[in-house]
Amino acid sequence: xxxxxxxxxxxxxxxxxxxxxxxxxxxxxEEVVLAVGSAQEGxxxxxxxxxxxxxxxxxxxxxxxxxxxxxxxxxxxDIRMPLAWTTHVLSMAPKxxxxxxxxxxxxxxxxxxxxxxxxxxxxxxSRYNGSRIRSxxxxxxxxxxxxxxxxxxxxxxVDGVExxxxxxxxxxx
Ligand SMILES: Nc1ncnc2c1ncn2[C@@H]1O[C@H](COP(=O)(O)OP(=O)(O)OP(=O)(O)O)[C@@H](O)[C@H]1O
Ligand SMILES: NC(=O)c1ccc[n+]([C@@H]2O[C@H](COP(=O)(O)O)[C@@H](O)[C@H]2O)c1
Numbered sequence: 001x002x003x004x005x006x007x008x009x010x011x012x013x014x015x016x017x018x019x020x021x022x023x024x025x026x027x028x029x030e031e032v033v034l035a036v037g038s039a040q041e042g043x044x045x046x047x048x049x050x051x052x053x054x055x056x057x058x059x060x061x062x063x064x065x066x067x068x069x070x071x072x073x074x075x076x077x078d079i080r081m082p083l084a085w086t087t088h089v090l091s092m093a094p095k096x097x098x099x100x101x102x103x104x105x106x107x108x109x110x111x112x113x114x115x116x117x118x119x120x121x122x123x124x125x126s127r128y129n130g131s132r133i134r135s136x137x138x139x140x141x142x143x144x145x146x147x148x149x150x151x152x153x154x155x156x157x158v159d160g161v162e163x164x165x166x167x168x169x170x171x172x173x
Contacts (some may be wrong), residue, residue, distance in 0.1 A: 006096040008089060010045050013155060015147045017128030021120045025100055032071050033093045039075035045168040051075040057154040064150045070109050086113040096125040137164040
């Protein structure tokens with residue numbers, strides 16, 4: 001069986017920081033399972049992209065990078081029980097040896113549940129974070145250079161910037 005690691009996240013959208021983390025995990029592990037969290041969300045200000053769109057944009061990127069065979073993509077809806085959520089994710093993923101995250105809460109609950117955890121070293125987090133990228137989209141700032149080129153193209157193809165503006169101004173957070 002392949003040596004795998006789980007990396008959960010919302011990927012709203014997938015950005016260069018995520019890619020940096022993915023590359024470093026692929027140095028140690030044969031495969032990475034990206035759990036696309038809050039999968040029930042979409043068309044809100046915090047979660048403008050649907051699970052399907054996030055899976056599709058990441059898949060296009062993986063194909064572009066020649067990484068499709070090494071990265072699994074699974075959508076995972078939230079459940080309002082943090083400790084049960086740890087096994088909820090694992091129950092839908094191919095078997096992993098460890099869980100990687102930069103989120104202290106996620107690391108804490110997986111450690112408590114007995115899993116091996118890996119704390120991700122955040123790559124330029126003040127530049128590369130989803131909240132900032134969504135704010136830049138909202139304000140008409142420069143966000144394209146913060147995500148891989150094919151992700152920027154995908155966001156433009158689905159009118160993502162216009163969507164962020166619409167859902168953020170309608171008060172759907
Ligand atoms: N700049 C970064 N470098 C490396 N890892 C990152 C970076 N930003 C986020 N991550 C990690 O990637 C995983 C998924 O992150 P997530 O989708 O929540 O992104 P985010 O950019 O932190 O999102 P948001 O600002 O929308 O909450 C988490 O473990 C997170 O810590
Ligand atoms: N109880 C729960 O449903 C629960 C607990 C912890 C993380 N999560 C989800 O895991 C994903 C990863 O979170 P971060 O991107 O903040 O690291 C998010 O989609 C988050 O909502 C869900």
